[in-house]
Amino acid sequence: MATDRVSDYRIVALEEHLLTAEIAQAWAADAGPDTARGMAIPGAQPEKLFDLGRARIADMDDQGVDVQVLSVTTPGVQNLDAAMAVPLAAAANDTVAEVVAEHPDRFDGLATLPTPDPRAAADELRRAVSEKGHLGAMIYGRTGAMHLGDPAMEPIWSAAAQLRAPVVLHPQTPTAAVRDAYYSGIGPDVDPLFSGPLIGWHYETGIELLHMIFGGVFDRHPELQVVVGHWGEAVLFYADRIGSVGALTGATRHPFEHYLTHNVLVMGSGIFSQRAFRWTREVVGIDRIVYATDYPYVDASAGAARRFLDDADLTPDERVQVASGNWDRITRHLR
Numbered sequence: 001m002a003t004d005r006v007s008d009y010r011i012v013a014l015e016e017h018l019l020t021a022e023i024a025q026a027w028a029a030d031a032g033p034d035t036a037r038g039m040a041i042p043g044a045q046p047e048k049l050f051d052l053g054r055a056r057i058a059d060m061d062d063q064g065v066d067v068q069v070l071s072v073t074t075p076g077v078q079n080l081d082a083a084m085a086v087p088l089a090a091a092a093n094d095t096v097a098e099v100v101a102e103h104p105d106r107f108d109g110l111a112t113l114p115t116p117d118p119r120a121a122a123d124e125l126r127r128a129v130s131e132k133g134h135l136g137a138m139i140y141g142r143t144g145a146m147h148l149g150d151p152a153m154e155p156i157w158s159a160a161a162q163l164r165a166p167v168v169l170h171p172q173t174p175t176a177a178v179r180d181a182y183y184s185g186i187g188p189d190v191d192p193l194f195s196g197p198l199i200g201w202h203y204e205t206g207i208e209l210l211h212m213i214f215g216g217v218f219d220r221h222p223e224l225q226v227v228v229g230h231w232g233e234a235v236l237f238y239a240d241r242i243g244s245v246g247a248l249t250g251a252t253r254h255p256f257e258h259y260l261t262h263n264v265l266v267m268g269s270g271i272f273s274q275r276a277f278r279w280t281r282e283v284v285g286i287d288r289i290v291y292a293t294d295y296p297y298v299d300a301s302a303g304a305a306r307r308f309l310d311d312a313d314l315t316p317d318e319r320v321q322v323a324s325g326n327w328d329r330i331t332r333h334l335r
Helices: 021-029 046-050 054-063 082-102 118-130 151-163 176-182 191-198 200-214 239-249 256-262 274-284 304-311 316-334
Strands: 012-018 067-072 107-109 137-139 167-169 226-228 264-266
Touching (some): 012 316, 021 082, 046 054, 067 082, 082 107, 167 200, 176 200, 200 226, 200 239, 239 256, 256 264, 256 274, 264 274, 304 316
Parallel strands (some): 137 167, 167 226
16 A cells, blocks of 8 residues: 555445446436536546546555445436336446456445336345345435435335345435525536535435435334445534424434434545544444545545544544444445
8 A cells, every 4th residue: 555554454435436338328318407417526537437447446555445335426327217227227236246256355336226216226226235245235315306215215225224235325416406596606617516515415415314314214224224425414513403403393213313323324435524523423423434535536645545544533443443344344244
């Protein structure tokens, strides 16, 4: 690896993206306003999404990352017609499984799910985990107007709970109507970022987590584990407020904080902020934090990915927990 280490610990990074040519072509063929948005991030190198071999591994070595858990970049196949989404998701999952088989010590996979057809998505999750060796799935928030707490999503959550397969909740850009109402009018250089990685993505994803909690998903499936990026997608900052007002709704069996400490794990997704890390630790605890660099959208080169953990105020055992131990704990039964 490219940087000196505090100790020889293993880093597993969970939000590390790829794109298949087939999904890229499907996006290009679909003229819808929400098919594929939010990839134009300053400093990003989207061409690296297509590399699944030596160049990617060289980047990992330079970052200080031992294992990437591969996932298709946002919004996956979620904004495509179900008839197209189902085979594209299966093909992408097969591709990832082949890459993992070629480099089992450097890669693992998260399944792409065709959420426009939740029953087919549940079937694909079972196939990807049980037959292809994936360690869970990634879902990019809502599907059209269908939120993650919608009863139609129940087949997916039931399958994930039965498999004990974690699901990573990833942002996608808000709908065109929301972008126009809340994130437009500043200028063409700002508006796309405003609705995306500046803030729009994070509220979008945090709201979807709240749909799950107050929609009773975790009450129906108390063993279900989800991973939320960007230090909690704004939810942790408002945790006390959400908890106090949420208690008035009577919608959940447990206090709000219970779900944060029993069903949610949190990662920084390439936001290398020690202040945000400390707050996350205070809210959810060290055993609920995992790691990610958001490759290839965030520059974690020259050992930056490892240096963040080296510099954190952690004991050696805690550093191992965050770097890989917590993820290994919730996926050990799937290996």
